[in-house]
Amino acid sequence: MKSRNLNRFITEYLSYLLLAVIMVLPLAIHSPYYFHIMILSGIYSILAIGLNIITGYCGQINLGMAGFYAVGAYTSAILATRLGLSFWLTLPASALTAAIAGFVIGVPALKVKGGVYLVLVTVSFAGIVRVILNQWVSLTKGPMGIVGIPAPQVGKFTFFERVHWFYLVYAVVLLVTFLASRLVNSRIGRSFVALRESEVSAQSIGINPAFYKVLAFVYSAALAGVAGSLYAHYMTTVSPDVFDFNLSVLALMMIVVGGIGSIPGSILGGVALAIVPEWLRAFGSFQTIVYALGVILAVIFLPTGLLTLGVNATQFLASRLSRPRAEGRA
Amino acid sequence: MSYTAMVVELIIGGLAIGSVYSLVALAHSLIWSGVRVVNFAQGEVFMAAAFTALTVLIGGRLLPAQPFAISVLAGVAVASFLGLLIYLAIMRPTQKKGFLYVIAGCVGASILLQNSAILIWGSTGKQFPAVFPMAPVKLGGILVVPQDMWIMGISLAAMAVLYLFLSKTRLGTAMRAAAQNRSAAGLMGISHRLTDALTIAVASALAGLAGILLSPKFYVTPQMGTIISSKGFTAAVLGGFGNIPGAVVGGLLLGVLENLSAGLVSSAYKDAIAFVVMIAILMFRPGGLLGSRGGRQA
Numbered sequence: 001m002k003s004r005n006l007n008r009f010i011t012e013y014l015s016y017l018l019l020a021v022i023m024v025l026p027l028a029i030h031s032p033y034y035f036h037i038m039i040l041s042g043i044y045s046i047l048a049i050g051l052n053i054i055t056g057y058c059g060q061i062n063l064g065m066a067g068f069y070a071v072g073a074y075t076s077a078i079l080a081t082r083l084g085l086s087f088w089l090t091l092p093a094s095a096l097t098a099a100i101a102g103f104v105i106g107v108p109a110l111k112v113k114g115g116v117y118l119v120l121v122t123v124s125f126a127g128i129v130r131v132i133l134n135q136w137v138s139l140t141k142g143p144m145g146i147v148g149i150p151a152p153q154v155g156k157f158t159f160f161e162r163v164h165w166f167y168l169v170y171a172v173v174l175l176v177t178f179l180a181s182r183l184v185n186s187r188i189g190r191s192f193v194a195l196r197e198s199e200v201s202a203q204s205i206g207i208n209p210a211f212y213k214v215l216a217f218v219y220s221a222a223l224a225g226v227a228g229s230l231y232a233h234y235m236t237t238v239s240p241d242v243f244d245f246n247l248s249v250l251a252l253m254m255i256v257v258g259g260i261g262s263i264p265g266s267i268l269g270g271v272a273l274a275i276v277p278e279w280l281r282a283f284g285s286f287q288t289i290v291y292a293l294g295v296i297l298a299v300i301f302l303p304t305g306l307l308t309l310g311v312n313a314t315q316f317l318a319s320r321l322s323r324p325r326a327e328g329r330a
Numbered sequence: 331m332s333y334t335a336m337v338v339e340l341i342i343g344g345l346a347i348g349s350v351y352s353l354v355a356l357a358h359s360l361i362w363s364g365v366r367v368v369n370f371a372q373g374e375v376f377m378a379a380a381f382t383a384l385t386v387l388i389g390g391r392l393l394p395a396q397p398f399a400i401s402v403l404a405g406v407a408v409a410s411f412l413g414l415l416i417y418l419a420i421m422r423p424t425q426k427k428g429f430l431y432v433i434a435g436c437v438g439a440s441i442l443l444q445n446s447a448i449l450i451w452g453s454t455g456k457q458f459p460a461v462f463p464m465a466p467v468k469l470g471g472i473l474v475v476p477q478d479m480w481i482m483g484i485s486l487a488a489m490a491v492l493y494l495f496l497s498k499t500r501l502g503t504a505m506r507a508a509a510q511n512r513s514a515a516g517l518m519g520i521s522h523r524l525t526d527a528l529t530i531a532v533a534s535a536l537a538g539l540a541g542i543l544l545s546p547k548f549y550v551t552p553q554m555g556t557i558i559s560s561k562g563f564t565a566a567v568l569g570g571f572g573n574i575p576g577a578v579v580g581g582l583l584l585g586v587l588e589n590l591s592a593g594l595v596s597s598a599y600k601d602a603i604a605f606v607v608m609i610a611i612l613m614f615r616p617g618g619l620l621g622s623r624g625g626r627q628a
Contacts, residue, residue, distance in 0.1 A: 061433065111616060112616055117571070117612055120612065121612055124609050127602070131601055131602035135599055135602075252433070256431070292439070296420060296438040296439060299424060299434045300423050300424060
């Protein structure tokens with residue numbers, strides 16, 4: 001019973017604890033720079049949760065998150081600047097268009113067997129999106145990008161200052177975390193994991209691989225769309241060069257560093273990959289090189305992510321502390 | 331100029347760039363069929379070879395300018411070495427943990443190499459000296475650029491050497507045996523550690539050669555590898571991933587397809603062609619045109 005409680009804590013409550021810590025910190029730190037980094041962390045966390053559902057839980061490697069993110073960001077940008085729609089309408093619209101993109105790419109992705117092909121399909125998808133963003137100038141304004149995306153409003157209140165954005169973004173992160181935690185702890189989430197472990201045995205107990213794989217694609221794409229919409233409204237400008245291959249890679253790094261198949265791990269990874277490059281600024285022109293070395297070392301020596309490392313350490317300490325009692329019971 | 335002549339010229343130009351795609355596709359396919367991993371940092375191996383060749387060709391304080399042949403050898407050697415290094419340091423330790431980790435590690439390596447190149451050679455592109463004659467020559471009513479002929483000729487020669495190596499030498503036969511069935515090859519006394527390393531070295535050398543050949547046509551930049559690597563993937567998948575003749579056919583076909591659509595339709599979406607071809611081929615004929623190699627036993 002106890003380990004089950006611990007499990008429940010790790011898979012569900014830990015996310016809220018993390019978010020609570022992040023949301024309380026502004027009381028102590030007031031710098032606008034800190035808010036900017038934490039807002040990006042929040043947006044990254046949503047992206048990482050989305051990727052973790054398709055890649056971590058369902059086992060389908062997706063290296064095209066930048067494509068879905070871009071679809072979300074541009075949907076918001078175009079709807080807000082051309083039609084003057086408010087943020088509260090563009091956000092769900094972005095989730096919807098990204099989800100449609102997820103469906104469009106998820107259905108053909110079913111046909112390919114083996115991780116390498118799926119990687120190629122998703123990379124190609126993101127590549128196509130980027131070419132379209134650059135070339136369809138009448139819709140996307142091409143390489144110049146779209147500027148002047150309005151800030152969200154509630155009545156007469158405008159989300160203009162960084163503090164407001166911080167709480168808006170983390171409110172969305174909280175909602176996404178809640179929905180994702182409910183999903184992965186449900187029958188659907190267990191089906192995802194069953195598919196990841198063995199497609200054949202999942203099928204033998206009546207799990208339809210096609211349905212669940214497409215569902216995972218659509219769900220993660222929708223979350224990427226939400227993240228993209230927040231990004232567009234926060235930055236007030238979008239341009240194609242933001243949504244390059246490196247962004248898809250960044251999303252993958254977040255879940256590798258944070259913890260594959262873990263919602264709190266995704267939040268941790270999103271925050272870590274927003275903050276660490278800032279710390280590395282001290283290295284000057286070697287910044288990215290140190291970052292890349294860190295990534296390589298993390299992949300080789302930290303295969304289950306920061307979160308599991310922390311949990312293992314806690315469990316180890318707990319077992320050390322409770323050993324005398326455990327022996328007594330035995 | 332007649333329409334047919336233009337189409338023929340576009341096809342020849344496509345074959346030239348396609349032969350370079352073929353070399354990169356061969357590198358991907360050799361590694362996949364022999365070692366069952368994918369080097370997602372192949373593009374950076376390609377870029378490093380191009381920069382090395384450029385540096386040796388121009389020369390500097392430490393080293394006087396060298397002839398083109400020497401610079402090619404230097405570039406290919408660096409490519410081979412980098413490929414092996416990536417394999418030993420990243421791919422081998424992560425291979426057992428899962429494919430996701432191989433990808434993440436390789437991508438880390440490619441960021442590292444790209445930024446090292448920026449530090450060493452600067453972030454702006456460098457012009458590669460014209461080593462091949464550029465002025466078009468008229469052959470039977472068709473304009474041919476000698477540079478394209480050279481690129482195609484050297485690529486095809488490299489493929490011929492690879493074919494002879496794989497089919498006529500002991501080491502090449504051992505490589506093919508290990509690619510077919512690792513444990514049976516092991517029972518025959520073939521060390522798969524040796525063949526794995528050899529496969530990676532040969533494949534990386536091909537990718538490096540491709541980088542050097544393409545350099546006179548475009549600028550040499552730290553980012554040049556990314557797009558070529560993905561086109562190499564498309565070419566490999568088009569011919570059948572892991573299929574050696576398929577990689578050659580796929581590369582040539584992709585080059586022609588790209589050049590024809592850019593010349594006859596619109597060049598705006600030229601780079602999207604490769605991506606669309608990739609998704610279409612995986613949807614309708616996942617095995618590629620010549621069929622992909624089935625999984626290696628054991």
